Amino acid sequence: MAKLLRRIVASLWGDHGTKDLWQRILKDFIACVIATTIAILPQIRTWSTFLIPMTVAFAHPGQRLGVVIENIIMVIFGSGLGLSWCILGLYLASLVYDDNKPAAFTIRALFYLACILLHGYIRSSSPRLFLFVLFVMLPAITTLTAPTKATPLLYETIYVPILIGVGIMLFANVVIFPELSGSYLGTSTINALSEMANTLERATYWFATPGGDSVETRDQDSVRSTTVTNDRDIEQQQQQQQQQQQQEKMSQKKQSIIRYWRKFFSAFPNPFRSGRAIATASKIPLHATTLASLMEKKPTIRSKLAACKTAQNEVNFEISISPLAPGDMKRISVDLMSSLSQSIITLIGACENKFIVLDDEGREESGLASDDPELSTGNTHSPESTTPSTGAPEAYLKVNSNTRSRLRAGNSIDPHSRADYATLNRQIELSSAELLESIVTRLQAPVQEFQASTNAAVTLLISCLAYCYDVPTLPSGAPTPRGIRLEEIDLRIDLFADALAVFDQQSIQQLKLVAMQETGQYLDFMPRMETFLISSFLLAFRQSSTHVLNMLRHARYLVEQRQRRHNKSRIWIPHYSSLRKWLRTAGERDSMVLPEGARQAARRGDLAGRPSESQSKGSSGILETFRPLYPLGTSGMEMFMAFGLRFS
Secondary structure (H helix, E strand, O other): OHHHHHHHHHHHHHOOOOOOHHHHHHHHHHHHHHHHHHHOOOOOOOOOOOHHHHHHHHOOOOOOHHHHHHHHHHHHHHHHHHHHHHHHHHHHHHHOOOOOHHHHHHHHHHHHHHHHHHHHHHHHHOHHHHHHHHHHHHHHHHHHOOOOOOOHHHHHHHHHHHHHHHHHHHHHHHHOOOOOHHHHHHHHHHHHHHHHHHHHHHHHHHHHOOOOOOHHHHHHHHHHHHHHHHHOHHHHHHHHHHHHHHHHHOOHHHHHHHHHHHHHHHOOOOOOOOHHHHHHHOOOOHHHOOHHHHHHHHHHHHHHHHHHHHHHHHHHOOOEEEOOOHHHHHHHHHHHHHHHHHHHHHHHHHHHHHHHHHHHHHHHHOOOOOOOHHHHOOOOOOOOOOOHHHOOOOOHHHHHHHHHHHHHHHOOOOHHHHHHHHHHHHHHHOOOHHHHHHHHHHHHHHHHHHHHHHHHHHHHHHHHHHHHOOOOEOOOOOEOOOOOOHHHHHHHHHHHHHHHHHHHHHHHHHHHHHOEOOOOOEOOOOOOHHHHHHHHHHHHHHHHHHHHHHHHHHHHHHHHHHHHOOOOOEEEOOOOOOHHHHHHOOHHHOOOOOOHHHOHHHHHOOOOOOHHHHHHHHOOOHHHHOOOOOOOOOOHHHHHHHHHHHHO
């Protein structure tokens, strides 16, 4: 019994992170039931008690505590201002009511019209003040349209039910499944960081492993799968027999009913499905990573980064209760996270380039490139020339479909860019997969060792962020540590910095060995596609690890600040650096508000962000993907010496 009570208490008040949909629905339902019950009590029931459930319904408690506190302030001040305005209108109308009734009602109508115009303008121009103007409007509906007089009792009759609704809303939000702004920010940052670290590990493993999505790798995987299936044939047959027996026992009528209801409920979302279960269910083994899965990670990384930035912007404008200020996370959640995402996308681009080089070489070796003039005049990247049955990789169709679309887009550009496309295709055809694989084999050991150090640094970084911002559990499912020693963080930072220095030295040494012949003399590589690929991969991988190191150093500062404050929570008032930006937020939840991208300033390009430019940069085409890091006039040894300068 004690364990059951402990679990109930922990589920109600121990977790301050982002709540699931069913928890918010339950919180709103309980608050509405309490408000409706109080409103119909005979002791306090009046003509204005309907404002109690209306207040709970509009400013519902199924939100973060900072948003609820802001809504409470809007409701209190908005209803106070609206009620004062309406009482003023009633008082002016009562002065001429006995002499001229049409004039009295005209005064009421003018005051009511002023409330309507204020409500319509502010709701469309400043969505953040929606509740404020809504509760300015509600007293006007209840007082100016009723034949009442301006008395002190009227103020109490309307204002007290609104205050009761505010109290119920605050009680339900704090007592039932509390949700703090700091935990929401920490959870969003940790989710984005976990996704990027997972993609970084998979992209590094795919590039550093010889073969990639080659035919030999898929054959080995198929052999392994066949051996496993041969060992489990007996168990599968037994399971099939049991299933057949169970199906025979069930009547066809019951089966049709079950299928009908399953199909009916499949169209509805499941509110009891947790976000953690979704995250753990999407994991696949590291050795099963393909280029197609890496390419699918690009929009996922961008969406996670956008969600992290959105969470930071939302929390910056909220009243937060936490040991650390929400603005202290901005360096990690916005600045360094953006740089990390760019480096990881560059890594995925290097993997795409490696796939094209290996695929071109593999098609030449397998005899797919025919000497027939009818076939040679066609596009070498067309799906007709290579099919999955002839041994093409799984991601070949997807990658080459993107390439074909980009090459078609190149027909509509200027002749200078068309010449760049031709040069690029010529470089791809002249690339040597054997040379690329030899360099990758040399770098495989130091890359894998440093990737293990990067994974350990990311694990420590996530633990620090979860500890600083009261995230209840880690992505692995383990509970968040209650304390972290600064000496341990300093030791881990030093070890990771040493691992970075060792990786630089080993990379330079392996590149020098690649550039030597068996006699010990230097071999000058031409600045071909292979050297550009290796340079892009190493620089992007090192830059990603550098961003992780900077994040870890800032996380150490956050842990120190929290321990200096003895883990005591404080109330952080937001600092509005841009009042205009704050007034325009929260409009995405209102369907009657003009979207931000449709505003005149956004169409002129005056607003910050400029999504059209960012999209154009993100879809710059195949030239941006293959852009070399060094000029074409540099030799191979000069390029490898540049590695040493950059790594030092």
